[in-house]
Amino acid sequence: MKGRSAILAFWISSLPWTLSYDIVREYSGQTFFDRWDFYGSWDNLTLGDVWWLDRDSAFQQGLAYTDDNGRVVIRVDNTSTVPFNEKRNTVRITSQDFYGVGSLWIIDLTHLPYGCSVWPAFWSKGPTWPDNGEIDIIEAVNLMNANQYALHTLPGCTQPQGVMQTGASGQGDCSQPSGCVVSETKPNSFNEGFAQAGGGVWATQFDVAGIFIWYWSRPDIPPSVLTATSTSSIDISQWGPPSASYPASSCNIPQFFSSQQLVIDITLCGNWAGIPPVYNPQCLNSGPTGLCYNDNVVGPGSPKYDEAYFEMNYLRAYTTGAPAPTPSASGVWIYPNGSSTAITYSPTPSTASSDFSGPSTSIDTSPNRASGVNYAHVGVFAASLVGLLSLGLVVL
Numbered sequence: 344m345k346g347r348s349a350i351l352a353f354w355i356s357s358l359p360w361t362l363s364y365d366i367v368r369e370y371s372g373q374t375f376f377d378r379w380d381f382y383g384s385w386d387n388l389t390l391g392d393v394w395w396l397d398r399d400s401a402f403q404q405g406l407a408y409t410d411d412n413g414r415v416v417i418r419v420d421n422t423s424t425v426p427f428n429e430k431r432n433t434v435r436i437t438s439q440d441f442y443g444v445g446s447l448w449i450i451d452l453t454h455l456p457y458g459c460s461v462w463p464a465f466w467s468k469g470p471t472w473p474d475n476g477e478i479d480i481i482e483a484v485n486l487m488n489a490n491q492y493a494l495h496t497l498p499g500c501t502q503p504q505g506v507m508q509t510g511a512s513g514q515g516d517c518s519q520p521s522g523c524v525v526s527e528t529k530p531n532s533f534n535e536g537f538a539q540a541g542g543g544v545w546a547t548q549f550d551v552a553g554i555f556i557w558y559w560s561r562p563d564i565p566p567s568v569l570t571a572t573s574t575s576s577i578d579i580s581q582w583g584p585p586s587a588s589y590p591a592s593s594c595n596i597p598q599f600f601s602s603q604q605l606v607i608d609i610t611l612c613g614n615w616a617g618i619p620p621v622y623n624p625q626c627l628n629s630g631p632t633g634l635c636y637n638d639n640v641v642g643p644g645s646p647k648y649d650e651a652y653f654e655m656n657y658l659r660a661y662t663t664g665a666p667a668p669t670p671s672a673s674g675v676w677i678y679p680n681g682s683s684t685a686i687t688y689s690p691t692p693s694t695a696s697s698d699f700s701g702p703s704t705s706i707d708t709s710p711n712r713a714s715g716v717n718y719a720h721v722g723v724f725a726a727s728l729v730g731l732l733s734l735g736l737v738v739l
């Protein structure tokens with residue numbers, strides 16, 4: 344193992360100390376909704392008291408649009424009076440693009456939906472649930488002050504104790520109904536504080552080395568994110584510890600996660616926001632009945648749902664599968680059995696496509712699970728390997 348660590352150290356030091364991702368797509372402005380599907384049904388998934396409109400209805404009713412500042416808005420209807428036994432209109436959209444292992448998503452928002460009964464989420468999913476995995480990036484309900492992260496998987500994927508992260512872990516079995524939960528501990532990640540601080544940014548690294556999620560309130564956004572554009576690559580090596588870390592040491596990412604579609608939705612009440620143990624502590628007194636549906640969804644939409652909207656600057660998707668960040672590099676490939684071989688590579692033209700799917704699971708055999716290695720190093724190492732394999736490497 345000593346020899347292997349030395350080789351790993353050699354590998355890392357032989358690369359520039361950057362971890363650069365190439366942009367695949369930006370969703371923003373007037374073209375934001377072009378590559379998303381609208382659900383067009385009531386919430387038959389989390390049993391919320393909403394109708395998720397189809398595309399035309401959502402635009403006509405002003406619940407999905409790009410505003411005068413170029414920001415994307417997705418909201419709950421706050422203009423209609425809803426009769427008892429009917430649902431309130433809102434939106435759930437799913438990306439037409441699938442993103443494989445080796446992707447990075449960055450979302451910049453200025454407002455999140457909140458209020459009693461309100462349950463917004465930004466998350467990802469595979470075709471079959473939970474077999475293909477789910478990553479919850481933004482999710483909270485009612486008047487919670489902190490955002491919550493989670494993975495949902497089949498049995499066999501867990502979050503180990505003592506991972507390097509700033510968030511607070513809940514139960515660690517990702518196959519349990521709650522998922523393996525991490526609560527944000529930085530201020531202003533949800534509720535009215537989020538927008539008052541100017542909003543913020545979440546970044547999600549979906550990698551063979553693990554799944555890592557960062558959050559920064561507006562004043563804390565790092566320079567690499569502030570200076571990134573809709574066409575530039577981004578270097579994540581200076582981001583520091585994530586809010587939530589799910590290292591591959593206890594969750595084989597390509598085994599539990601297929602390529603993922605992104606989802607943005609808002610529901611009301613349903614089987615998280617609306618159940619008494621969750622609803623009552625914060626919202627019991629928000630109406631005469633103490634019931635989530637009766638006291639919120641029914642009746643006039645304003646002011647109850649005036650704050651129930653997403654407002655977004657952009658959502659960007661990146662990949663390690665496109666050209667390498669440096670013109671050439673060399674290093675050492677370590678086999679799982681510990682033996683090694685020298686390799687070099689040189690870049691090829693961009694392979695980033697509109698429907699990018701990440702590297703195949705053959706990547707999974709790469710020796711990037713060296714235990715006891717700082718997660719960032721593992722991330723750098725794994726991402727380098729992912730980049731290499733996608734480029735066609737030359738084994739000397």
Ligand SMILES: *[C@@H]1O[C@H](CO)[C@@H](O)[C@H](O)[C@H]1NC(C)=O
Nearest residue numbers: 382383384385386387388389
């Ligand atoms: C939910 O409704 C949609 C549209 O009618 C349907 O395709 C889907 O199968 C339903 N899902 C469940 C879990 O009932």
Ligand SMILES: *[C@@H]1O[C@H](CO)[C@@H](O)[C@H](O)[C@H]1NC(C)=O
Nearest residue numbers: 421422645648649650651652
């Ligand atoms: C709905 O909420 C928005 C703020 O999000 C507010 O500007 C608007 O006046 C509200 N609509 C009604 C009918 O009150």
Ligand SMILES: *[C@@H]1O[C@H](CO)[C@@H](O)[C@H](O)[C@H]1NC(C)=O
Nearest residue numbers: 677678679680681682683684
């Ligand atoms: C380690 O694995 C590689 C690749 O399978 C193989 O070529 C090499 O001979 C193995 N080394 C030892 C010492 O088993």
